[in-house]
Amino acid sequence: MRTLRRFYQAFFLALFIAAFVLTAQGLLKGYPVTVFLDSSALNGLGTLLSAQNIAYTMWIGFLILALTAFCGRFFCGWICPLGTLFHIASFLLRPKKTTDRIKQNLYSRAQVAKTLLLIVLLMAAGFGFMQVGLFDPIALLTRTAAALVSPGMRAGWLLIFIFAVLLLLNAWRPRFWCRYICPQGALLGLIAHLMPGGIVRDEEKCTDCGLCNRDCPGACSPSTRTRMAECFVCGNCMQDCPENALSWQWMPPREKLDLQSGLTRRGFFGAIAGGAAAVAALRTQPAAGYPARIRPPGALDEPHFLDRCLKCGQCMKVCPTGVLRPALSEAGISGLWTPVMDMEQGYCEYNCTLCGQVCPTGAIERLTIAEKTEQPVKTGTAFVDRSRCLPWSFGRNCLVCEEVCPVSPKAIYKETVEVEIDGKTVEIHRPRVDPERCIGCGLCQHECPVNDLAAIRVTSAGESRSPDGSFFLQ
């Protein structure tokens, strides 16, 4: 059974890596690269609560949820790529002595933390504070992987640091994340109570040696009564039992299993209250906008965008110019790790809508090139900083911004003036922006020769996604 499980884990990890690699310009040819994100029902449930909407591809998650009612947390034990990585880390970091390993894998009451977190997240999502993606295992893994490989993720070092800490925590408790934090695991655990079967201990045969706990990744206590909410259905305990005292049974007497999630009434209501209180974070959003909160083209208007964004980083991975990076403070507390455009890193490619093609929840709409360029979708507006601009401030010609402006007619036009420099009259072309035509792609800013703080910069003002985005009297 171990070999079989490892085979499945390796297979799904490889599949995850393949889907991740295919999330790139030139490779993305209609492959369902969001399949793992879709397979986490937590994501579907979260967007259902916050946006009253589920992307149709999320049916996979609900299928897994339904199967969990029959087979338990097989997702955690056999499929989840994050779980597999933590499994490997736990294996590598495990103590030498059997007694120590058994001690590490005893059930801890703190494992209810993940269930509390689940309630907080779903509650908050229901009130429009959608942070499910922050803790979804697949979103977490995708985001971290994107931070690791993507050129546009220089701001992603913090993500990698967090992941490294989570990896190291496996030394203290194997699969620490899966036992204590993972809200997707908690959700599956609650459903697992419906299972018509379970791993049952034969008290006659059992010698209380504790070996069943030695390699129990979920710390589900097979040595007493198996806690079905914690069991990964890996089968290690049955294999490790020298007395063959553990076996799978259909419809066992209820008292043979432990069907408690560990959730107390106090904890439950506390989590409900906590989730509702977390919504207060929404009030940190400013009334207008953050200037650097420049969203990818096709992003829904900010409240609806935040209702759906999982912060999974798929858009950042696929972006061919690397302009997208995870937000730290640019989008407020609720927008942590959400994608923003950073023109120091790249620019929005005019004939490209890849970010919307890989967004699992529709936070970024799936636009065609024509829809993007003809409406047009405006992500912001470019502003000339005249005190830094070469023609404006130094009387030198430049006009790179106008040259690269991709719209037709160009949104940057030149104003030609004669300037007297050292007694000589020089013709200077100064750039000006037509805010009606500017789409906020940021190519001008990216190409500006003033290389620390560009002399032309895009801010989110005028973005077409928000109903009151334009700052002009219409």
Place this chain on the structure above:
Amino acid sequence: MNSSSRRCFLQRMGAAAGFTAGAAALTGLFHNRNLVPGMPPAKTIPSFAVPGTESMMVVAEGTDHAAAVRAALQELGGIQRFIKAGDRVLIKPNCAFDRPAHLGATSSPAVTGEVVRQCVAAGAEVRVIDNPINNPEGCFVKSGLMEAVQSAGGEVWLPSASLFERVQIGTLRIPEWEALYRPLAWADKLIGIPTVKSHNLCGVSLTMKNWYGLLGGERNRLHQAIDEVITDLAQFIRPTLVVLDGSRLLVSNGPTGGSPADVRPGHVIAAGTDMVALDSFGARLLGHAPQEIGYLGMAANLGLGVMDPEELRLFKKVRASS
């Protein structure tokens, strides 16, 4: 004082002296050493011109653009006059922007494909390169050049950081710059396939401006002296052959275009070796007198070519039958 303590004294003195000498030697070695390595000397790029082919231009008109390319090359003496079997040919089209071909911001796939095909038929190994403003892969794919080059038997060489080195450029403004040195060093022959485009700053973007795409580094600074820089580029690159792609003309909103309204049909191919003559011809196509274009005057003054085609050694106009 016994002998053993004398020995001890001498040993200690010796060690101290050795240590001092070692420190002095290390100081001498590292003293005043320039710890920041200097710029390595800039590389030079040889001329790719074939002797005996100077000062020629043939203009071929025709709605079948590949046929026009063939007709122009025929009048120049055939591709064999320029390319020998076994040559490594580097082709530089204009692939600067992420645009579909019909918008005229990039060289036409038909013309580029035909030039590649001719070179391959002459027994050459062909690689096509450009360092575009947008994402290189996106530019080659969406302009249709990737497909055209590959189906004609050539290879697209996407630029990467390791291909660049500092090279000597020109005498007016940029003596040295980062350029695609490794591809240029690889090549035996170099063919330019510029498009005919209006340009916001320098009037027209044609053959000489097309060599911008061989440069790297902080290219966005070059616009501050664009005419001098383009003239420097004409000193930097002496190509084997230029095929000026006037199959369509980008008459407005250059050099990026972006709307079909910016494009006019041109149906003309000018092939030759005199870059000033070719660019003067291209400027006229866009309604400019060559004298209006700053860099053409500078290049002509430096003797890099002639504005008046009648001063060429060979100048012909032909119609390609389609």
